[in-house]
Amino acid sequence: MYYTSNCSFNFSPNTLLPKMLMNRISCTLKNDIVRSIGHCTEVPRNVNMEKLQHGYLFPEIERRELLHLKKYPHANVIDLGIGDTTKPLPEIVTSSMVDFVHGLSTAEGYKGYGPEQGEKAMRKAIADAFYKDLGIKPSEVFVSDGAQCDISRLQLLMGPNLKIAVQDPSFPAYIDSSVIIGQAGKFVDRAGKYENIEYLTCRPQTDFFPDLQTTSRPQLIFFCSPNNPTGHAATRKQLEQLVNFAKVNGSIIIFDAAYSAYITDDSPKSIFEISGAREVAIEVSSFSKFAGFTGVRLGWTVVPEELLYSNGFPVLHDFNRIMCTCFNGASRIAQAGGLACLSPEGLNALQSLVDYYMENARILVNALTSLGLIVYGGKNAPYVWVHFPGSNSWNVFAEVLEKTHIITVPGSGFGPGGEGYIRISAFGQRDSIIEASKRLKNLLYQKEL
């Protein structure tokens, strides 16, 4: 049964319907998503949007959570799925945003548009705080409304005609934004992969690093360290190999350092710690996870002057153009908060937040390993990557949700390389983490009986 806005009818191919409506209905059937037909425009759907598989991972998980709550309205659901922060912001950060906001209602404090690339002081503070001794100039730092938005703007910058490679498993935004911009071929169900995108398999057996010997020559390489979802931070040696690979093959690395604040060992926190990276890499990063700014929205991208296109033109100039045309500068309020984050007092307070989440990760890792499970991550990132060999990860997700009321993320949502795993986020409140550990222990203990 298909519905119009004010009537319903049984669809039969023999029904005499106007041709235009038939077209719309067959399109509706093909996509098997749209259930209502009101007024349709003559604008065709973007073919790249049509290629996208399912919903974006996290809305799909939310949908399942809602269904679960319908079934168990009184369940105390613990959400360790989407990696959203839960701890309040330090007072020094909020008070500086409040002061700025109050200033906006005064003649002296009012400010309109800011520079599209970010406030001068903010760009300098980022260069000083994260790239000290790495030679990054404030003019190479572009302040933004978050790393995910920058990933899409970088796709817009690079355009549709590039061959890209991504770690598998990896944060879904790299592949989805590649599909949207038109870099992907069709989705091959059997493989769980898009044509024309190279999936760089990163498994524990190879220390979560791809086999570069068998990798073709991608033009863009998305590489995230510490990786979401595996929690693995690439070693210096691995990143040296990656930079060398990019140099030999003429590729550009888009390095996502959104979780660098969580690194506890001597793994590099920035790709620019690697010699030669300035000629082959762009780095995106964010205040979301290290400062709890998931809702405030602030991030940045570093584009070094030495990074050039094949014709010798600096990438930085084009990225500047994209930021001016497609963005318009990060919120001044968020930047006031960001500046406070990077003050000595702010950095101290934020280190406590990072330590808190990493203690959560330690609790989860201990609980799961005590049950004999194979667990990765949790040492350099607030994600715990749990292996259930031979299992389908959506089934594990569903069983954990059904029996413990805990939301996790099925590993296959991060690419075919995530099949057999679930990701558990350590960004919860401590009491939820302790309760979740107990429930998981009970579930797995009962399964063994």
Ligand SMILES: Cc1ncc(COP(=O)(O)O)c(C=O)c1O
């Ligand atoms: C690897 C990675 N990059 C970027 C983002 C998004 O960051 P932002 O909140 O700055 O858009 C996330 C969010 O989960 C992430 O996991």
